[in-house]
Amino acid sequence: MLTNRQLFLDHLAQTSDSPLALQIERASGVYMYGENDKRYLDLISGIGVSNIGHCHPKVVQAIQEQSSKYMHLMVYGEFIQTPQVRLAAQLIETLPQNLDAVYLVNSGSEATEGALKLAKRYTGRREIISCKNAYHGSSHGALSIMGNEFFKQAFRPLLPGIKHIGYNNPEDLSLITEQTAAVVVETIQGEAGIRVADKDYMQALRQRCNYTGTLLILDEIQCGFGRTGTFWAFEQYGITPDILLTAKGMGGGMPIGAFISSKEIMHTLSHNPVLGHITTFGGHPVSCVAASACIEVILEEKLTEHVSRKADLFKKHFNHPGIKEIRNAGLMMAAEFESYPVLKKIIDHAITKGILTDWFLFCDNSMRIAPPLIITDEEIIEACAVLSGC
Numbered sequence: 001m002l003t004n005r006q007l008f009l010d011h012l013a014q015t016s017d018s019p020l021a022l023q024i025e026r027a028s029g030v031y032m033y034g035e036n037d038k039r040y041l042d043l044i045s046g047i048g049v050s051n052i053g054h055c056h057p058k059v060v061q062a063i064q065e066q067s068s069k070y071m072h073l074m075v076y077g078e079f080i081q082t083p084q085v086r087l088a089a090q091l092i093e094t095l096p097q098n099l100d101a102v103y104l105v106n107s108g109s110e111a112t113e114g115a116l117k118l119a120k121r122y123t124g125r126r127e128i129i130s131c132k133n134a135y136h137g138s139s140h141g142a143l144s145i146m147g148n149e150f151f152k153q154a155f156r157p158l159l160p161g162i163k164h165i166g167y168n169n170p171e172d173l174s175l176i177t178e179q180t181a182a183v184v185v186e187t188i189q190g191e192a193g194i195r196v197a198d199k200d201y202m203q204a205l206r207q208r209c210n211y212t213g214t215l216l217i218l219d220e221i222q223c224g225f226g227r228t229g230t231f232w233a234f235e236q237y238g239i240t241p242d243i244l245l246t247a248k249g250m251g252g253g254m255p256i257g258a259f260i261s262s263k264e265i266m267h268t269l270s271h272n273p274v275l276g277h278i279t280t281f282g283g284h285p286v287s288c289v290a291a292s293a294c295i296e297v298i299l300e301e302k303l304t305e306h307v308s309r310k311a312d313l314f315k316k317h318f319n320h321p322g323i324k325e326i327r328n329a330g331l332m333m334a335a336e337f338e339s340y341p342v343l344k345k346i347i348d349h350a351i352t353k354g355i356l357t358d359w360f361l362f363c364d365n366s367m368r369i370a371p372p373l374i375i376t377d378e379e380i381i382e383a384c385a386v387l388s389g390c
């Protein structure tokens with residue numbers, strides 16, 4: 001009989017020649033358990049997903065209850081489904097007043113797609129601006145606004161009318177004009193290797209968008225849901241987007257995303273043409289109850305309150321001699337090493353010692369550290385001791 005490893009390599013589409021290929025049997029809290037019950041401390045949260053830890057009991061219970069009531073009933077937007085309306089109401093509670101219309105989708109990429117269409121439709125303009133080294137997803141529209149040529153060039157033609165500006169570069173803001181439908185920006189850049197913009201820059205960006213009538217789309221797919229120490233990262237900048245993107249950590253481990261805007265803007269998707277964005281599974285009821293439970297856990301367990309202290313603990317105790325710099329926004333961290341080969345050796349060694357880290361799509365000399373927010377001080381200190389010796 002073929003092993004799971006052989007089946008994986010032979011019959012699952014591969015995305016690289018060197019997958020991690022860890023076989024995980026179960027996961028709970030900050031740990032994943034592999035073959036022979038080998039335990040791995042998860043320092044990357046499935047790439048920014050498991051903010052409240054794996055298999056949080058509240059999420060599991062919500063999923064069990066909802067799946068015995070109903071699962072898929074009808075395409076998004078037709079039926080009144082309690083899990084969807086409850087989740088929308090909870091999301092809006094966490095947001096400023098202008099963000100009061102939630103379009104539920106399946107993933108981060110779909111949230112990006114929906115938002116791009118909404119911005120074109122609302123403004124009647126075609127030009128979209130995004131940042132160099134930006135990652136907003138892998139579907140055609142999201143790929144078009146990616147700020148990295150290496151991953152795009154094989155897939156042209158992509159969307160026309162795309163321009164890129166330097167993240168945190170005030171001089172480039174003049175490229176935003178009355179032609180620009182939307183500027184899409186990660187509030188904290190993730191795949192660029194954790195780049196944190198200045199408050200002044202973000203406020204100037206907001207002002208420039210107001211001046212030119214351009215919609216500001218903030219992508220909080222990776223940096224939202226408590227990751228940086230506030231529920232939404234933009235809260236730390238004193239600005240509000242016109243459209244907000246979320247996914248990843250939103251579902252407590254289940255697939256779901258959303259683009260969120262004002263009723264006035266969102267209304268344009270319902271006419272001329274009707275059904276401006278269609279999704280069969282968007283806002284799946286089982287994912288919605290998981291997301292509702294996830295919001296409750298973040299708020300009730302006050303997970304954001306400890307983020308900054310825990311990040312400081314990492315910075316204090318992670319003392320590998322090869323570290324050049326540590327960048328972070330809360331528990332969204334990057335430890336930079338001399339080169340990819342140097343870092344890769346450390347990451348591989350750490351895995352043998354039961355610690356899972358990673359690097360970044362556009363920054364392969366930096367180690368990704370983004371543990372579940374529930375990680376304890378002791379677990380951080382222990383992980384740093386192991387990593388520092390790798």
Ligand SMILES: Cc1ncc(COP(=O)(O)O)c(C=O)c1O
Nearest residue numbers: 107108109135136137190221222
């Ligand atoms: C900032 C950001 N935007 C969008 C996406 C795309 O999300 P998904 O993989 O769910 O399509 C990601 C995924 O890594 C992301 O980090």
